[in-house]
Amino acid sequence: MKTEIIHTHDYPDREGLAIALAAGIAAQLAGAVAERGEASLAVSGGSTPKRLFQVLAETDIPWDRVTIILVDERICPPDSDRANQRLVRETLLQDKAAAAHFVAYETAYELPIENAEKSADLFAGLPWPLDVAVLGMGTDGHTASFFPHGDRLDDALDMATESRVLPMQAEGAGEPRLTLTLAALLDARFLALHIEGQEKRDVFDMALAGTDAGSMPVRAVLHQDKTPVHIFWAP
Structure with missing residues (x-):
């Protein structure tokens, strides 16, 4: 690994992180709109990004030229x-960001x-490659819906795949999932991993120290x- x-960007508190990351995302999106007339943003779910979404929603950029998708979905x-x-919908597509285009995963089929x-x-x-992708990480070392020992994990991590979306089922995932592939995510012009708390920092350090992606897919x-x-x- 190079x-x-x-x-790494460390902040003394979560509010400062949310403000800084939102500013960085907004700058990337505004720059993309200025250069190419449109921009794309992939975000993650969970409890961690809630404050980030609220700050981002109040940021003044050309949201009507931005398409938002999720990194993964249940x-x-x-x-x-x-x-x-x-x-x-409840936290990001509000205020100024209500003008953005949101494309949700299809989840109605059996x-x-x-x-x-x-x-x-x-x-x-969508405008591919993604201009910004923001990942999260679980304490089990998963990111996106790349779960340890997931049934399609090898396929999702295969950089040669032409698929952008794959299903994923794993013991730690709860519901079956849908996820962008690693290849689609690594094409992003700006890729962020957003983590909070000492427990996740310890997991991150552990992931950085080892190489087995099967047990800790964030690797x-x-x-x-x-x-x-x-x-x-x-x-």
Whole structure:
């Protein structure tokens, strides 16, 4: 691994992190709109990005030229408390960011692979590669829906795949999931990993110290030499 791939940005508190990361994302998106007339942003769910979304929603950029998608999603009803898209709708697609275009995963079909294929079709018209992708990380070392020993983990981490969306089932995942592939994420012009708390910092350090992506899939993001990864952390 080339050490210059990893760029760490540590903040004394989570509010400062949210403000700084939101400013960085906004600058990337505004620059993309100025250069190419449109921009794309992939965000993650969970509790960690909630404050980030609130700050970002208040930021003044050309949101009507921005398309937002999720890095991954649970296969569940869109209004479920478990749906990442509900978090995005309620916290990010507000205020100034209400003008953005949001494209959700398809989750209505019975088979996970059907949802993945339909979602890939929905995403095909997006501005690729992504301008910004913001990843999270679980205490088990998963990122996106790359779960330890997931049934499609090898496929999702295969940099030669032409798929942008794959289904994923794993013991630690709860519901079946849909996820962007590693190849799609590493194409992003700006890639961030947003983690908070000492426990996740310890997990990150452990992931950085080892190379087995099967047991800690976030290592596939950290141990590659294609795309710089910006780590944003606060206690």
